[in-house]
Each structure stands twice: as structure tokens, then as C-alpha cells.
Amino acid sequence: MPRRAAPPIAEPDVLPRTFYGRDPREVAPDLLNKILLGPDGRAGRIVETEAYCGAIDAAAHSFRGRTARNATMFGPPGHLYVYFTYGMHWCANATCGDGTAVLLRALEPLRGLERMRLARPRARSDRELCSGPARLCQALGIDGADDGVDLLDGRLRIADDGTPPPREPAVGPRVGITRAVELPWRWYVPGNAHVSRP
DNA sequence: TGCGGGATTTACT
DNA sequence: GTAAATCCCGCAG
Numbered sequence: 001m002p003r004r005a006a007p008p009i010a011e012p013d014v015l016p017r018t019f020y021g022r023d024p025r026e027v028a029p030d031l032l033n034k035i036l037l038g039p040d041g042r043a044g045r046i047v048e049t050e051a052y053c054g055a056i057d058a059a060a061h062s063f064r065g066r067t068a069r070n071a072t073m074f075g076p077p078g079h080l081y082v083y084f085t086y087g088m089h090w091c092a093n094a095t096c097g098d099g100t101a102v103l104l105r106a107l108e109p110l111r112g113l114e115r116m117r118l119a120r121p122r123a124r125s126d127r128e129l130c131s132g133p134a135r136l137c138q139a140l141g142i143d144g145a146d147d148g149v150d151l152l153d154g155r156l157r158i159a160d161d162g163t164p165p166p167r168e169p170a171v172g173p174r175v176g177i178t179r180a181v182e183l184p185w186r187w188y189v190p191g192n193a194h195v196s197r198p
Numbered sequence: 199t200g201c202g203g204g205a206t207t208t209a210c211t
Numbered sequence: 212g213t214a215a216a217t218c219c220c221g222c223a224g
Contacts, residue, residue, distance in 0.1 A: 086217050087206030
């Protein structure tokens with residue numbers, strides 16, 4: 001039996017495009033316990049996420065439509081949207097299409113911890129390496145150059161190591177916003193020490 | 199370990 | 212001009 005050549009997928013466990021092309025309120029909890037693969041072998045388990053829902057979400061950058069900054073949010077799903085805020089910080093999202101995205105808020109460091117410590121010399125413990133959206137970007141070396149990266153085969157990828165999402169993820173209001181503050185669109189792994197805020 | 203205030207650029211009013 | 216999907220420093224306990 002001749003066997004067909006393997007499809008041109010970068011790694012067998014990298015999440016497919018269809019994973020991202022759904023409502024971000026479904027994608028956000030499903031991303032819990034997935035693995036963010038960065039450069040130089042740095043990697044961490046996603047333990048905290050937030051959904052930003054575009055035109056129906058006053059807290060989303062895309063709420064008022066497309067701009068130069070948020071253009072990646074209006075591109076295809078499964079890409080990294082990286083934005084600059086507070087004059088000094090980068091934050092990273094997975095795009096879900098139509099101006100929606102999931103903010104990656106915290107990782108549990110898995111591999112490349114020595115490089116993460118070099119990238120974040122002020123961290124007082126390994127728990128502070130990736131416990132916040134700007135912290136994880138520093139730890140993995142993510143900045144504006146990574147805006148638009150394809151999460152299926154780019155410098156940053158998201159993969160499944162077989163660990164399922166929590167059966168009952170913790171849910172609550174999003175952090176650091178002033179509009180649509182009441183919407184419970186933040187999810188995290190209950191009891192995980194690397195969540196930015198319990 | 200936890201709190202209060204400052205930092206510092208970009209986008210929008 | 213001001214708020215922003217935040218973090219770091221200094222100090223208290």
C-alpha cells in the first residue's frame with residue numbers, strides 16, 4: 001500500500017486553525033492547559049485567559065472597528081495579536097476572527113526557565129516569571145515584531161500535550177478594564193499557583 | 199508577601 | 212489631555 005505524504009503541518013500536536021475559529025468565550029477556556037511554545041525551547045502551560053469579543057465588547061480594542069494597531073484581530077484565526085500598552089508593556093492574544101481574540105494572561109513555566117530568568121531578572125521567584133500578560137511576553141521574548149505570527153507554524157505556536165482543560169475552570173470578571181467590567185469572561189485553572197490573580 | 203504610587207508611549211476624545 | 216487588556220520599586224509586617 002503506497003502511503004500518502006504527511007500533510008505540511010509543522011508539528012503533529014500544534015492546534016489546528018479550526019480550534020481558533022470559534023467564539024472566543026469557547027476558545028478561552030479550551031486554551032487552558034495547552035502549551036505555548038516560544039523561541040529557544042522556552043515553553044509554558046496556559047493557566048489563565050480572557051475573551052475579547054469585538055463589536056459586542058466595549059472593552060475590546062476592536063470595539064470601534066479596525067485601526068492600525070488592532071488590524072491583526074481582523075485577520076484570520078490562529079494568529080498572535082501583540083499590542084503595546086502603558087508605555088512599556090507588550091501583551092499577546094490568540095486571534096479568533098472577526099475582531100475577536102483571547103488574551104494570554106498567565107503561564108506555568110515548563111521549559112527554558114533559565115532563559116526566562118535571564119529575560120526577567122527582577123522576578124523574585126519562578127512564580128513571577130509568567131504570572132501576568134506582560135510578564136509572559138517578557139519571559140518568552142514576545143514583542144511587536146511577533147504581531148501577526150501564525151500560531152500553526154510561526155515563532156510562537158500553541159500545542160496540545162494531551163492534558164485536557166479543567167473540567168470546571170474558574171470563571172470571573174476580567175482584569176484591568178473599566179468598560180464591560182461585569183462580564184465574566186476570564187478563565188483560569190483553579191488552584192494553580194501561576195495564575196496572576198486568584 | 200502585600201500594598202500604594204510612579205513610569206511612559208500610544209490612541210482616541 | 213487623558214486613559215490604557217500593567218509591572219516595578221520601596222517600604223511595611
